[in-house]
Amino acid sequence: MADIWQDAMDHAVAIARRAGDVVREALLDDRMVMTKTSSVDLVTQTDQKVEKLIMQSVKDKFPTHRLIGEESVAAGEACDLSDAPTWIIDPIDGTTNFVHAFPFVAVSIGFSVNKQIEFGVVYSCLEDKMFTARRGKGAFCNGNVLQVSDQEDIRQSIIATEFGSSREPEAVNNIFSSLRSILCIPVHGVRTAGSAAINMCLVASGCVEAYYEIGIHVWDVAAASLIVSEAGGVLMDVDGGSVDLMSRRIVAANSRAIAERITEEIRSFSPPRDDAPPQH
Numbered sequence: 001m002a003d004i005w006q007d008a009m010d011h012a013v014a015i016a017r018r019a020g021d022v023v024r025e026a027l028l029d030d031r032m033v034m035t036k037t038s039s040v041d042l043v044t045q046t047d048q049k050v051e052k053l054i055m056q057s058v059k060d061k062f063p064t065h066r067l068i069g070e071e072s073v074a075a076g077e078a079c080d081l082s083d084a085p086t087w088i089i090d091p092i093d094g095t096t097n098f099v100h101a102f103p104f105v106a107v108s109i110g111f112s113v114n115k116q117i118e119f120g121v122v123y124s125c126l127e128d129k130m131f132t133a134r135r136g137k138g139a140f141c142n143g144n145v146l147q148v149s150d151q152e153d154i155r156q157s158i159i160a161t162e163f164g165s166s167r168e169p170e171a172v173n174n175i176f177s178s179l180r181s182i183l184c185i186p187v188h189g190v191r192t193a194g195s196a197a198i199n200m201c202l203v204a205s206g207c208v209e210a211y212y213e214i215g216i217h218v219w220d221v222a223a224a225s226l227i228v229s230e231a232g233g234v235l236m237d238v239d240g241g242s243v244d245l246m247s248r249r250i251v252a253a254n255s256r257a258i259a260e261r262i263t264e265e266i267r268s269f270s271p272p273r274d275d276a277p278p279q280h
């Protein structure tokens with residue numbers, strides 16, 4: 001039977017590639033930086049331009065579909081995930097990397113129907129790596145099948161995480177407390193790529209055993225969550241329950257054993273949900 005979302009997925013891959021061209025060109029000139037929620041939460045005109053490009057192309061081709069985009073939400077749009085077909089877009093995941101030309105910068109496009117991700121596309125545009133997954137049909141990088149690592153001993157593992165975009169002492173203490181506990185299990189190493197989506201693609205590729213973060217948004221992880229699960233990995237909440245893509249908390253790992261071991265060490269907290277009503 002024909003796949004009813006194949007056309008949409010082909011479009012996502014094509015538009016992610018076009019978006020990647022814009023990002024690579026902009027790297028040569030446009031790096032005017034603005035800030036959002038804090039002095040280290042960065043945005044550029046390229047984030048906004050790429051989001052408009054992707055959104056307009058989806059509206060033209062799939063006029064009934066809904067859209068959630070990082071920069072539209074920053075501009076005041078609602079972040080409601082309904083059962084309707086919905087494109088969940090992070091035009092540049094790794095804006096800080098983009099600003100510094102640190103080479104992990106991704107365009108992330110997830111597509112959800114009935115609140116279930118049907119396909120995910122993460123284009124790591126400076127590495128020219130196109131990560132894709134279709135629900136039930138596996139995960140790929142540039143057409144090659146992805147498989148998570150088979151390492152089940154966290155002491156033989158590399159764990160990825162990020163420091164987030166708050167420099168408030170309490171937030172930083174929480175992050176370092178978790179990081180210290182995990183590092184001292186001990187693990188082979190801890191890495192931060194600077195892009196949630198790329199960290200998760202590294203899990204899917206078997207290069208790191210797990211990634212965790214509190215403070216991410218649905219657009220950071222929607223596409224890559226399917227890439228991880230289709231590569232044989234697991235997703236979990238930081239308290240060990242089921243993952244909720246709106247909760248801003250995630251553990252993505254190669255195995256349940258390593259995901260659970262990480263949740264034992266994390267000092268968890270709950271940032272305001274992506275679908276929380278706006279504060280007045």
Ligand SMILES: O=P([O-])([O-])O[C@@H]1[C@@H](O)[C@H](O)[C@@H](O)[C@H](O)[C@@H]1O
Nearest residue numbers: 092093094095162164194195196
């Ligand atoms: O803002 P942006 O570059 O799209 O996305 C960023 C992530 O990918 C980064 O890894 C994470 O630590 C930040 O919380 C933020 O979500």
Ligand SMILES: [Mg+2]
Nearest residue numbers: 090093094220
């Ligand atoms: Mg992002």
Ligand SMILES: [Mg+2]
Nearest residue numbers: 070090092093
């Ligand atoms: Mg972004």
